[in-house]
Amino acid sequence: MFNKLKRIFSSLAEKITGKISEEKLNEILEEVLFELVECDVAFPVAEKIVEKIRETYRKKPFKSKDEVFEALRKIVLEILEQSKPYDLVEEVKRISKSGEPAVIVFLGINGVGKTTTIAKIAKKMRDSGLKVVLAAADTYRAGAQEQIEFHAKKLGLPVIKHKYGSDPAAVAYDAINYAKSRMFNAVLVDTAGRMHTDIDLVNELKKVVRVAEPHFKILVVDALTGNDAYEQAKMFEENIGVDGIVIAKMDADVKGGVALTLASEIAKPIIYVGTGQNYDDLEPFDPHKIAKLIFEGASGK
Ligand SMILES: Nc1nc2c(ncn2[C@@H]2O[C@H](COP(=O)(O)OP(=O)(O)OP(=O)(O)O)[C@@H](O)[C@H]2O)c(=O)[nH]1
Ligand SMILES: [Mg+2]
Structure with a gap:
């Protein structure tokens, strides 16, 4: 299940760890945006995800892949939790x-x-x-x-x-x-x-x-x-x-x-x-x- 999303996030974690230039960051995030859209994430949602990644990175660059995954998990969870529990x-x-x-x-x-x-x-x-x-x-x-x-x-x-x-x-x-x-x-x-x-x-x-x-x-x-x-x-x-x-x-x-x-x-x-x-x-x-x-x-x- 979800192998493609998994791959996108893994490859992002690889690229975005450590200090990178603003230009490089833009390039990476633009690529992620289109990859997410190809993965059935609607454009406005993909944009939201990418902007949140940018914001988090700007506050504090990711020192390790685990830090990236932690940030991504939080962003994804926040989006999924917009659907309220219903029994x-x-x-x-x-x-x-x-x-x-x-x-x-x-x-x-x-x-x-x-x-x-x-x-x-x-x-x-x-x-x-x-x-x-x-x-x-x-x-x-x-x-x-x-x-x-x-x-x-x-x-x-x-x-x-x-x-x-x-x-x-x-x-x-x-x-x-x-x-x-x-x-x-x-x-x-x-x-x-x-x-x-x-x-x-x-x-x-x-x-x-x-x-x-x-x-x-x-x-x-x-x-x-x-x-x-x-x-x-x-x-x-x-x-x-x-x-x-x-x-x-x-x-x-x-x-x-x-x-x-x-x-x-x-x-x-x-x-x-x-x-x-x-x-x-x-x-x-x-x-x-x-x-x-x-x-x-x-x-x-
Ligand atoms: N793998 C998987 N197959 C499912 C799932 N739900 C339904 N299916 C399969 O999808 C096919 C279509 O399911 P139906 O329940 O007949 O769909 P329907 O919407 O009632 O179809 P129509 O009455 O023709 O409009 C069947 O082969 C189901 O077994 C699921 O959660 N997982
Ligand atoms: Mg039916």
Whole structure:
């Protein structure tokens, strides 16, 4: 994970240790800026990182590589910590105390990992004693209903579905009624993946949200899509509204910039990161853990 970021920081530590001229410093930092951007760190975030390095160096040049890593770790952590901690399971427990089920609609473009993430979250909730129903509101993609049914069966959870091509908002509505009449605690609504340009699908999603009135709208993005994940987050926030983010497929991400970009540029909590294809491969977003992963082995210790 994050091998490219690791390499950038290692090579920077090599170059920036000891006394260097202002001109050389500018040259090094400019190179780092572009390397970070290539690593899916959005330009303004990369600029922030570089300026902080410059500032730190000016205060006191780095005497050793370890000092560089220490400074970098602090800068990276500060950026990641802009995403505030958020415990979804606790939030659902809080809401369901009122006797109403918490409704969560999952959003995201094709193939990012929505359905898998829903199954993972459903398992977490089930394991902490919550009663969960799934809503198969992806009535669009062939196989989508079978996929969520497969997970529901494995996890021993009910799933509400209609025919393919039917109104996804009606599926969500039925699932919410199912939950209300049985004192369930949470309704997790799967939706069809869409391209950001697909107006019809975006309108369909708006209708689901209008009907379901969810407590949470959670956007799932794929770590591998890099800067596009940032564009998706902006698009969904503008059109539908986003309460929290899950970054799926973090385990497969060699670059690592997405977490930095989203934590800094999207003022919404990153709730979980997906770390594999199994149900338990979903972890709370932990800035310290991510910073540790980025710098693990980078210091050459
Ligand atoms: N390695 C890895 N693979 C993941 C993760 N999350 C999902 N996947 C895989 O990504 C693929 C797509 O996942 P889905 O859950 O079907 O994605 P989706 O967003 O529901 O897709 P559509 O319904 O087609 O829009 C599957 O092969 C999943 O196993 C993850 O955290 N890590
Ligand atoms: Mg799906």
